[in-house]
Amino acid sequence: MASSKAHHATGWAAGIIAAAIVMHPVTAGSAPVLSGVLALLAGVAGATAPDWLEVAWWTRARRLWITHRTLTHWGIGWAALLALSYHFLGRHPAAPIAFGFACGGLMHLFADWPNPLGVPWIAARHSLNLWTSGHCDLIVVAAAWAAALFVVDDVWFHHVYGRMLLDALHI
Secondary structure, three states: OOOHHHHHHHHHHHHHHHHHHHHOOOOOOOOHHHHHHHHHHHHHHHOOHHHHOOEOOOOOOOOEOOOOOOHHHOHHHHHHHHHHHHHOOOOOOOHHHHHHHHHHHHHHHHHHOOOOOOEEOOOOEEOOOOOOOOOOHHHHHHHHHHHHHHHHHHHHHOOHHHHHHHHHOOO
16 A cells, blocks of 8 residues: 555646546536646545545544455446546536546555555456555656656647657657
8 A cells, every 4th residue: 555645646646637638628618627626636535535435434433334445446446437427528517526536546546556455456456566555655656647747748738748758868
């Protein structure tokens, strides 16, 4: 499991990814800036959601109401929410919020995946077994922000900056 700070940092990256996609002219509705801001904030909230959705907030004890990394960490559910909300972008006012939340939720799963406990992507848990909890958070955060930069460059700038970087590196 990535640390709480890592989930928050990757949540901002997920929110930027969601905002870039939501604000694109193809998917934007009548208020693209508002939709983008809502998607950004929902992405930040979604990045911690798989953990706080497990807590029984309605009780004084605030214990987990389901086992950690089960239903709230299920990859199929987050991917389905992402696909469904993407389908409704520009058609329903809640779609940007759901899309951002799903981007954040998936980012959370990607951050937890290298841990030995893994995440249940389809049926059983799968782990990359790269490091233990809280270690190598910098790698996870850097990868999330690299993905955000790639998506923003692709969606808004049609790979102009990516090509410039490759040219500068002579690749």
